[in-house]
Amino acid sequence: MGVVDCAHIAIKAPNADDSSYVNKKGFHSINCQLVCDARGLLLSAETNWPGSLQDNCIFQQSSVYKELEEQEIHKGWLLGDCHYPLKKWLMTPVQYPETSADFRYNLAHTATHDIVDRTFRAIQTRFRCLDGSKGYLQYSPEKCSRIILACCVLHNMSLQSGLDAWTFERTDIPDQSDDGSRKPEAVDSEAVRILQELILSHFS
Secondary structure, eight states: OEEEEEEEEEBOOOSSSGGGGBOTTSSBEEEEEEEEOTTSOEEEEEEEEETTSOHHHHHHHSHHHHHHHHOSOOSSOEEOOTTSOOBTTEEOOOSSOOSHHHHHHHHHHHHHHHHHHHHHHHHHHHSGGGSSTTOSBOSOHHHHHHHHHHHHHHHHHHHHTTOOTTSSOOSSOOOBSOOSSOOOOOOOHHHHHHHHHHHHHHTO
């Protein structure tokens, strides 16, 4: 279905709720959750989250999460990195790979998941107001959120008009919103079964 991840856009310190926008790297930002397909087309963009919120916290409050949790039948999967919970509809890396099939799955997962990072880099390159090279966005968080969302819409319009998503792409890595290992979580036994079947069918 798509690939999900979050990334930061730096903003000036707001007048109110200042600390809620300070991320782990110590600067003020909006944490943006993006979902894209293999072409780099955005399927979802939530650009309103304070920088202090972690990826998984944003994800579990997002419209994407609520929609997929309510669906009984899923025609594909989202791919998320190790900061996201394994779900029937969300495939994450094998945390402790043991077999060669596990390693092959993780390699394929990493290569595919990179699409969302490449998409974000392309958006930042096309819309330089987002890349921080000229300084932070000098507006309120609400206005910054609207600017970021407008850039996402224009990105999709450019792809739909025939422009290659990777025509503009930064070579450096954008500020990622989370770091560290996966947080402890309740194990979804059905999701584990689906992941094991997927690995057995396609990577063994």
